[in-house]
Amino acid sequence: MQRAELDAYLDQYLDVAKFRDYCPNGLQVEGKAAVMRIVTGVTASLALIERAIEARADAVLVHHGYFWRGEDPRIVGIKRSRIARLLEHDLNLYAFHLPLDAHVEVGNNVALARTLGLMVEGRSGENDLVFYGRTDTPLTLADLAARVEQRLVRAPLVIGDTDRAIERVAWCTGAAQGYLEEAVRLGVDAYITGEASEQTVHLARESGVAFIGAGHHATERYGIQALGAHLAGRFGLEHVHIDDPNPV
Ligand SMILES: [Zn+2]
Incomplete structure (x- = not known):
């Protein structure tokens, strides 16, 4: 499917406009225009991005993305490394924070x-x-x-x-x-x-x-997986959930 179509569907399905959040919800880093394979994970860590690249994903969907209110807005250090890998591989990054906590079907x-x-x-x-x-x-x-x-x-x-x-x-x-x-x-x-x-x-x-x-991490594994499964069922996308374990 086209990324623009996925963007519009996710914004509407998760009712993104309703929330005042600490981060932007929806497409955070733009990649390729066509999306066939999606990877879901809790946090857009470098390890998750590397595994999504290995899995040949077109888009990564997470609960914890980037650009949190109050953080240093510069793209330097760890943030630079993560975003560089996304851009090198034309990988779309979507993040849904409060809209994913609250959703009645996949929250x-x-x-x-x-x-x-x-x-x-x-x-x-x-x-x-x-x-x-x-x-x-x-x-x-x-x-x-x-x-x-x-x-x-x-x-x-x-x-x-x-x-x-x-x-x-x-x-x-x-x-x-x-x-x-x-x-x-x-x-x-x-x-x-x-x-x-x-x-x-x-x-x-x-x-x-x-x-x-x-x-x-343990309590927030299930919403993003349910969202991935929902998108796979509705649009015929391939979905892989990747757990990057975190003891906290
Ligand atoms: Zn959280």
Whole structure:
């Protein structure tokens, strides 16, 4: 398909114009005009770009792209190396940050819910990014932590009484430890996100809401894969997901 057609479809499907974000969403680095093979990954690291080049991709789609608000805007150093490789290979780079977290079909939060067996009942907080609902079966915190470890293939950080019953859960992928207060306000039994801060532990202990830090990368693998699968199904593109592992 033509890149221009893909651009327009992604902007509309992910409702890009609705979000005030910390980075530009959509096409960030322009490459070739025709797109047949796409690679998806969490972050546009040099390792991901090299593997996309090896896979002969025409476009790379990620959750974490470039040009973040507040960063040095010059194209020097690491940023220069990454962008040079994209340009040398005429590789398009698309990035979708908040629009991918929030999307109702392929978003990180709904995709994480599918992966962990959480049933979505509602959304709240800034940009409606905090999802809440119930576990598909009654669980203890220890059971939920074991399920997270098994399905995300990474041992989570768990704060709370592991014997306590968990029924209502809130979650937000990535570095959303700041939304634990929203989970407390919602009155859920547990909150799942990617990362923790020092103060997160105290807030979890004192509020009684159990906290699971399941990994920033680990919680954000699923949205971009779902987006790639959606594009493959709709437009007949070849899709390869590449995991560039990250312990955080
Ligand atoms: Zn993230």
